[in-house]
Amino acid sequence: MRISINTREEVFAAVLLIPCLLFVAVFAFYPVLYSVWLSMHRIILSLPALGRKFIGLGNYVELFKDEIALHSLANTFLFVIISTLFEVLFGLVIALVIHRHFRGRGLVRAAVLVPWAIPTVVSSQMWRFIFNDKYGLVNFLFYGSDVTHYRAWLADPFFAFSAIVIADVWKTSSFAALLILAGLQAIPNELYEAARIDGANAWHQFRRITLPLLRPVLLIALIFRTMDAFRVFDLVFVMTQGGPADSTNVLQFYGYKKMFAEGLMGYGSTISVLVFVITFVVALLYIRVIGSGLMQGKV
Amino acid sequence: MKRLFFYTITIIIVFFSLLPFLWFVGTSLKTEVEVTAIPPVVIPAGSLDFYRSGIEKYNLLHFLTNSLIVSGISTLITLFISVFAGYAIARLRLRFKGVIMGALLTVSMFPQISIAGPVWRLLQSLGWLNSYQGLIFPYVTLTLPLGVWIVASFFRELPEELEDAAKVDGCTHFQILYKIILPLAAPGIFTASILVFIYAWNEFFFALLIMTRQAYQTLPVGIALFQGQYTLPWGEIAAASTVATVPLVLLVFFFQKRIVSGLSAGAVKG
Structure with a gap:
C-alpha cells in the first residue's frame, strides 16, 4: 500500500517535469550537441550545392590558424577579466551602502537597480551617444566647446575597448551588488557587537569579519559575472561592430558573423563549441574553488 | 564625519546609476537643433517631435x-x-x-x-x-x-x-x-x-x-x-x-x- 502511494507520487512528479525537460532537451541540450556535430563539417549556406562535407577536426585546425579568431579570444579574456574585477569591486561598495539602514534606502536600492533593468541594447546606444565624436557628453566634459579637439573615441582601438568595458561595468555592477548584499545579510549582527565591545574599529570589523565571511559570496558573484561576460554580444554589436581593426571583436560576435553574416555554419559552430567549452571549464573551476571556499569561510 | 562620507558615496552611486540614462531621456525630449547643440542643452524644450517621428517613420x-x-x-x-x-x-x-x-x-x-x-x-x-x-x-x-x-x-x-x-x-x-x-x-x-x-x-x-x-x-x-x-x-x-x-x-x-x-x-x- 505504502509503496504504491510512493510510486504514484514519483509518477506524478515525472509528469509534472515533462514539459520543462522537453523544452530544455529540444532547445538547449540537443542544439549544443548538434553544434559539436556541425563543427566537424564544411557547410556554406550561400553554396548549398556543396552540401555538408565531413572534415573531422579540420575546422578546429583552421580556428587556431585564424588570426582574427585568436585576437577575439584574447579580447574576450581581457574583457572578462577587467570588467568582472571592476564589477565585483563596485558591487561590494554598492552592497555595503545599500545594506545600511537609512531613510530612503528603498529608493536608493531601486535607483541602483535601474542600470541592471535597462535593456543592454538601450544602454549600448546610450553609451555610444555619450562617446559620440560630434556631440557626445565625454567630448564636452574633456574639451568643452573646443570642437577642433573632439575625438572619435569609438574609432580608437584602446578607447573603443575601454568604452565597452565602462558600459558593461555600469550596467552589471548592481547585479554583483545584489548577490553580495544577500551575503551581507547572512552575517549575524552579534559578531559586530562582540567586535565593538572588544574595541575593534570599523576598518578592523570589515577586514576581520565582513571580508572573510563574504568570500564565498564574492566568488559566486565572480562566477556569475565571468560567465555572463563571456557571452558579451549586444554591446559590441551596437557600439563598435567589433571594430576598429577587430580591437573589440569578441568570440560570440565573431561566431555570429561567421555563421549568420557569412553563412559558414560549420566553421561558426567551431567557435560556438569553443565558447561553450571555455564557459564550462570556468564553471567547473569555480565550483571547485567555491567548494573549498565555503568550507573555510563558513566554519 | 563618518556620516558625511557615507552620504557622499551614496549620492555618487545614485548619481552614476541614473544620470547617463536621464541624459538619454532628456535627449529624446529635445528638438533636432538641441540634440546637436554645443555646448549641450541641459534642460530640453520638452518637445515630443522625436516620439512622433519614431512612431510615424520608424x-x-x-x-x-x-x-x-x-x-x-x-x-x-x-x-x-x-x-x-x-x-x-x-x-x-x-x-x-x-x-x-x-x-x-x-x-x-x-x-x-x-x-x-x-x-x-x-x-x-x-x-x-x-x-x-x-x-x-x-x-x-x-x-x-x-x-x-x-x-x-x-x-x-x-x-x-x-x-x-x-x-x-x-x-x-x-x-x-x-x-x-x-x-x-x-x-x-x-x-x-x-x-x-x-x-x-x-x-x-x-x-x-x-x-x-x-x-x-x-x-x-x-x-x-x-x-x-x-x-x-x-x-x-x-x-x-x-x-x-x-x-x-x-x-x-x-x-x-x-x-x-x-x-x-x-x-x-x-
Whole structure:
C-alpha cells in the first residue's frame, strides 16, 4: 500500500517535469550537441550545392590558424577579466551602502537597480551617444566647446575597448551588488557587537569579519559575472561592430558573423563549441574553488 | 564625519546609476537643433517631435507591440511550466533530482552562441523564422532555469503541515498543488514573472537571428538597427530607448523588494 502511494507520487512528479525537460532537451541540450556535430563539417549556406562535407577536426585546425579568431579570444579574456574585477569591486561598495539602514534606502536600492533593468541594447546606444565624436557628453566634459579637439573615441582601438568595458561595468555592477548584499545579510549582527565591545574599529570589523565571511559570496558573484561576460554580444554589436581593426571583436560576435553574416555554419559552430567549452571549464573551476571556499569561510 | 562620507558615496552611486540614462531621456525630449547643440542643452524644450517621428517613420509602436506579445506569452508559458516543475522538485519524491537541478543550472550558463546555429536550423525547418512562436520557444527554454529555481525556492519555504493535513483529508497531489500551494506561493510566482519578463523584454541575440523581417522584430532589435538616411537619428533612438525602458524602471521602483529577493533566491540560496 505504502509503496504504491510512493510510486504514484514519483509518477506524478515525472509528469509534472515533462514539459520543462522537453523544452530544455529540444532547445538547449540537443542544439549544443548538434553544434559539436556541425563543427566537424564544411557547410556554406550561400553554396548549398556543396552540401555538408565531413572534415573531422579540420575546422578546429583552421580556428587556431585564424588570426582574427585568436585576437577575439584574447579580447574576450581581457574583457572578462577587467570588467568582472571592476564589477565585483563596485558591487561590494554598492552592497555595503545599500545594506545600511537609512531613510530612503528603498529608493536608493531601486535607483541602483535601474542600470541592471535597462535593456543592454538601450544602454549600448546610450553609451555610444555619450562617446559620440560630434556631440557626445565625454567630448564636452574633456574639451568643452573646443570642437577642433573632439575625438572619435569609438574609432580608437584602446578607447573603443575601454568604452565597452565602462558600459558593461555600469550596467552589471548592481547585479554583483545584489548577490553580495544577500551575503551581507547572512552575517549575524552579534559578531559586530562582540567586535565593538572588544574595541575593534570599523576598518578592523570589515577586514576581520565582513571580508572573510563574504568570500564565498564574492566568488559566486565572480562566477556569475565571468560567465555572463563571456557571452558579451549586444554591446559590441551596437557600439563598435567589433571594430576598429577587430580591437573589440569578441568570440560570440565573431561566431555570429561567421555563421549568420557569412553563412559558414560549420566553421561558426567551431567557435560556438569553443565558447561553450571555455564557459564550462570556468564553471567547473569555480565550483571547485567555491567548494573549498565555503568550507573555510563558513566554519 | 563618518556620516558625511557615507552620504557622499551614496549620492555618487545614485548619481552614476541614473544620470547617463536621464541624459538619454532628456535627449529624446529635445528638438533636432538641441540634440546637436554645443555646448549641450541641459534642460530640453520638452518637445515630443522625436516620439512622433519614431512612431510615424520608424514603426516604434509596431516594435512595442511585438515586444509585448513575445515577452508576455513567454512569461506566461515559462511560469506555467515552472510551477509544475518547481513543485515536483521542491516537494515530491523524485529520482535523479540532483541531475535535473544540475541540468537546469547548466542551461542557465549556456552561452547563446553555443546553441544559435542548431536552434536557427530547427526553426527554419519548422518554418518558424520570423514568427512569434519562433522566438517564444527559445525564450521559454532560456528562462525556465530562472523560473523553476525561484518558484521551487518559494515552495520550499511553505510549511509542510499544510500538505499533510490536506492529504489526510483525501486531497490528491494535483488538488494540493492547485488549491493550497498555488495561492500561498503567489508572491513567489509573481517575483519570478517579473524577472522572466525583464529577461525576455531585453533579449537581443536570438531576436536578431530569428526576426529578420521588420514586421516581427522586437524593440531591442528595432533600436539596434535604427538607421537614418545620412546620420544616425539620435533623437528617435533615444525616444525608442525611453519607451523600451520606462516599463522596466516602473517595475523596479514598484517591486524593488521582490526583485532583490528573487535574484538572490535564484543565485545564492541554490
